[in-house]
Amino acid sequence: MAEHRTDIGALLDEITAVELLRGAVARESITGNEANFVGYLDEQMAARKLSPVQEEFLPGRPNIFGKRHGSGGGQNLLFIGHTDTVHVDGWRAHWQGDDREDPFGGAIVDGEIWGRGTGDLKAGICTSLAALDLLDKAGIKLKGDVSYAFIGDEESGEEGTGISAGIHHLTQSQKFLNAHQPDFAVYVEPTQLQVFPAQMGFFIADITIKGKTAYFGVPEQGIDALKASHQVMQEIWALSDQMGKSARHDLVGEAFILITKIEGGGYIAVPGECEMSLICKVLPGQSLDDAVAALETAIQGGIAGTGCQYEISYPAGRDHEFGGSPTDIDRSNPAIDQLAQALSRAMPDRGVINGAPYWSEAPFLIDRLGCPTVYCAPGNIANCHTLEERVSIKEYLAGITAFAEFIMRYCGVGE
Structure with missing residues (x-):
């Protein structure tokens, strides 16, 4: 009966759904200012009878979570995403005189909503909330519970932030853990409505090669750190080639090392x-740990015999002291197929199983809570963090319908 309904998309109030997202974009929430957006989410979650709870992970920086209780006998589904966005440097100058000039204006141009945070990831948050509206409009009562948790400090780029402090706190919060025991989670990073059950891991390394400066006329009195750095880079590139040849993941591809910056020398x-x-x-x-050890061995090989020393730091620790862990959940989990099918019914060519070409916070849920987690939401990661950030309205609305169907199938429908 009701649990087999797939026609609820016809009931979607498209204007209200679009305004929900535009209202979210209007609440500037560059990392550190999450509270501005959380206030909006508190209003929206309360209106949906989710009994929202705010809890600060750092002074003045709250997480927010809540739950729609089912009638019983079903599973607990969690939608989770980060409330912070990256900065808007250069946005206004780039779009001066255009409808898109205000990065928080949510301008609608050519069927897309523009602005900072549209794709990453306020569209995902709003998709998950609007899906609940759609189920309510259809009169569908769930057996299982639907939980929501929106956390800060995911994005990097602002000084002293971007270390996943929000989800660190959430996964240790007794208020959250006592009220929410999710069986499956959708982290609403942008995937263009594809399903990502796997993601890459990463670490960032900052390396200083130290030699000895000397007047150019007597170079024999110095130790050339730049020359040694070239040898170190050769070793790193050779290691990267070896990593790429030694293993490949069916969804994530090959491992590699990318040198992103080099600076040195004097007058x-x-x-x-x-x-x-x-x-x-x-x-x-x-x-x-093994990848870090291999890198340090390569660096040592590069400076061998040069007289130089090196220092190294790893500034982007997330769930791991060196960086972020890779993930790949059991793909036989029926929730993955249920979500993929709902997406493909809502929009052609969506619901494809793939791997995330980025890192986000699924490992905290998978490893700390034992909760299988995928990434899925509207939006294209390729335009996020750029002056072109936007989300397709058609994709966003399809996502709402797909999420509603998935909630219905995963949580079960009561009489």
Whole structure:
């Protein structure tokens, strides 16, 4: 009967759904200012009878979570996402005189909603909330519970932030854990309505090669750190090639190391110091500790015999001290197929199983709570963090219908 209904999309109030997202975008929430958006979410969650609870993970920076209780006998589904966005530097100048000039205006241009946070990831948050509206309009009562948790501090880029402090706190919060025991989670990072049960791991390394500066006319009195750095880079690139050839993941692809920055040298003198930064991609099933050890061995090989020393730091610790862990949940979990089918029914060519070409916070849920987690939401990660950030209204509305069907099938429908 009701649990087989797939026609509820016809009941979707599209204007209200679009305004929900535009209202979310209007609440600027660059990392550190999450409270501005959380206030909006508190109103929206209360209106949906989710009994929202706010809990600060740092002073003035709250998480918010709540739950719609079912009648009993069903599973607990969690929708989770981060409330913070990256900065808007250069946005107004780039779009000056255009409808898109205000990064928080939610301008609608060519069937897309523009602005910071549209894709990453306020569309996902609003999709999950609007799906509940659709079920209510259809008069559908659930057996299982639907939980919502929206957390801060996921994005990097603002000084002293971006270390996943929000989800660190959530997964240790007794208020959350006592009230929510999710059996499956959808982290609403943008996937263009594909399903990502696997993701890459990563670490960032900042390396300083130290030699000895000297006047250029007597270079034999110095130790050339820049020359040694070239040898170190050769070793790192060789390691990257080896990593790519040694293993491949069916959804995530190959591992690699990308050197992202190098700086060193001085004015007509032997370069006494050189700095470089890199990011390493790690595959599911591989160890961050092993990858770090391999990198440090490569660096040591590069400076061998040069007289230089090196220092290294790992500034992007997340769930792991060095960075973020890779994940790959059991793909036989029926929830994955239920979600994929709902998406493909709502919009052609969606619901494809793939791997995330980014890292986000699923490991906290998978490893700490034992909760299988996928990424899924409207939005294209390729335009997020850019001056082109936007989300397709058609995709957003299809996502609402798909999420509503998935909730209905996963949680079960009562009489």
